[in-house]
Amino acid sequence: MSTNVRTRRERGAIAARRPWSRDRVETLILTILRWVVIAGILLVTLFPFYYMIILSVRPISSLLQDPGSLWVSASEFSLDTYTSVLQNPSEGGQGFLIFMRNSALVAVGTVFATLLLAIPGSYAISRLDFFGRRKVSALFLAVYLFPSILLAIPLFVFFTRIGLRGELLGLLLVYVAQVVPVSIYMLRNYFETIPISLEEAASIDGANRFTIMRRISLPLAMPAIVSNGLYIFMIAWNEFLFALLFLVESRQNWTVSLGLSQLAGSIEVPTTVLMAGSVILTLPIIIIFFAAERLLTEGLTAGAEKG
C-alpha cells in the first residue's frame, strides 16, 4: 500500500513541476476515480449482506428503537433469532430446518439427475455424429432463452391434474428439464477442449465407446462436471417461481426460498427472525461460491456465452 501512495505523490510532484498536459490531468483524475469506484462497488455489493447479518443477531425491539445502528453491542447480541427460525412450528419456531431439508433434497436430487442426463448428452453432442444433432443443439438454446412464466401455466395445470402438485418430486422434474440444456451446453464446451486423439488412441487399443467415455473422457472432464454440479445446485437452491406455483399449499414441503417469501408477508414473524432465515438461505450459496469461485466464474461465462 505504501508504495502506491508514494508513486502517486511522486507523480503529483512531477505533474506540479511540468505544465498541466491533458494526459497528466486525465491520468490523475482517473487514478482517483478508480479508487472511488472500487470503494463504491464494495460498499454497494457488500452492505446489504452486512446489514442482513447485523439484523439477524439483534432482537426486534432494538431494531425498532435504533434503526440506523450499524453494529451490535454485546448486550443486545443474541442468537435467539436463529433458534426461533429453525425450530419446528410445534415448538413455536418457523420450521426452517424442515425447509432446509426440502431445499437440500430437491437441489441435490436435481444435481444428480441432471448430470446423469447431461454427461452422456453433452458427450454425444460434442463427439458423435448423429442425425439431428444440429437441431437438438438449437432446441436446447431456445429452451434456455425462453421465459419460464410461459411454462408455468401448462405445468401448473398438468401437475394439478396428475396430482403431483405439492410434491417435491414434481418440482425436481421441472428443475431437471430446465437445467439440462444449460448443463449440456457447458459440458459440451468442455468436452470439445479435450483432444480427440486421446479417444482415438484408446479406440485403437481396442476400447469400445462406453469404455472410452468412462475411462478417458469422464475423468478428464471431472473439473467441468464438478463446477457444473455446483452451478446446478445453486440454481435449484435459489429457484422461486416453480416452488411458489407447486408447493405453496403444502407447508411441510416448502423450500427455504418459498418459506422465507411466504413468511415475509405476515406480520406475526419479526423481521430479525426472518433475517436469520435469509442468512440461512444465503450462507450455503456463499460458501459454495467462495470455495469454487474460479471454477464457477469460468462456468458462468462458458454457459452463458452460448446462450
Added chain:
Amino acid sequence: MSTTPRGDSAAPARDSAPVQRTRNKRSSMAKAEQRAGLTLISPTLIIVLVLIVIPILWTIMLSFQQIRLLNLRTAGVLGNYTVSNFAEVFSSPGFLEALIITLVYSVAGTGLAIGLGLVTALALRKPFRGRTFVRAATLIPYVAPIVAVTFVWTTMLNPQFGIINHWGTTFLGWEEAVPFLSERQREVSFLGITFTVPTALFTVIAFEAWRSFPFAFLFLTARLQAVPASLDEAARVDGATPTQRFRYILLPQLLPTIAVLSVLRFIWTFNSFDDIYLLTGGGAGTEVVAVRVYNFLISRGDIGAAAAQAVVLAAILAVLVGIYLKFFAKKEEVS
C-alpha cells in the same frame, strides 16, 4: 476437408451435415456412432420434450380456450377454440400498460447493469492487492438467492425502520420517509425544477441493475483480458490520453461483447418474474407482463387470459431471439 465421416471435432456441425446427406456407403462404425449418439441424447430429449416443448405448445392451445381454474377438470383438449382471449388482452388498457412498463424496465435495467458492469470492469482492470477479493465480492449480488436479497432490500427501504429512510431523514434532510416500493410517483425538486418520478419503478430498476451488473462485469472482464497489450502501448507511444485510448482502442474491442450482453440481459429482464413479484408484488405501477400472467393465473384463475398474455410475451421474445441467433450466435460459432 470433409472426407472423413467424423470431421474435425472443433468445427463439426457445418461440415458433417452435407456428409451425412451425401452418404454413399456408410461404414458400420458410422452407423454405430449414429446409434450411440441417439441413445445417449434421447433421455434428455424426452424430458425436455415432455416438460418444456409440449407445455409450450399446450400454452398456445390454452390461450385459444375459455378455461378457468374452476372448470379445469372437465375441460378437454378439444374444447371450443376462440380468439376472445386475445381480443380481451389487446383491448384491455392494463395489458398495454404492463407491456410498456416491461419495456421501460428491461431497457433501463439492461442499460444500467451494462454501464455499471463496464465501469467496474475498467476500475478492476489493473492488478492491485486484494483485487481477487473485490472481484469475488462483486459477484455476490448475482449469485445470492433472489428471495434473500429482495427481503434485505425491502427491509432496507422500509419506511418505518429501514436504514435508508432512517439515514435519509436524519442526515440528508428528507422531510418524510419515502415508501420506495409502494409509491407510484412523487414530485422531486432538483435545482429548482420539479420532476415527476415513478418511485417504485425506479426502485425496481435500481434493484435489477444492482443484481445483474456482476454478470456484465464478468463478461467484459473476460473480454478486456483478451485485448492485446500492444494495442494500448502503441496508442500510448502515439500520445493518446487515457480517455482517447478507451474511446478508440478499448471500446471498439468491447462493442461486440456489449452487443451480445445487451440482447441476453434484455431477454432475461424482459421475462423476469421473481424480482418484481418479491419486491412490489406488481403494485405501484410496476406490474410487468410476467407478474400479470401470474396474477391472472392464481388470483383470478383465468387460465385462458393468462395463457394469451404469456403467448404474446413469448411472441415478442421469439422475434428478439431470432434476431439474436441471426446476428450474434453465428459470429460466435465462427470465432
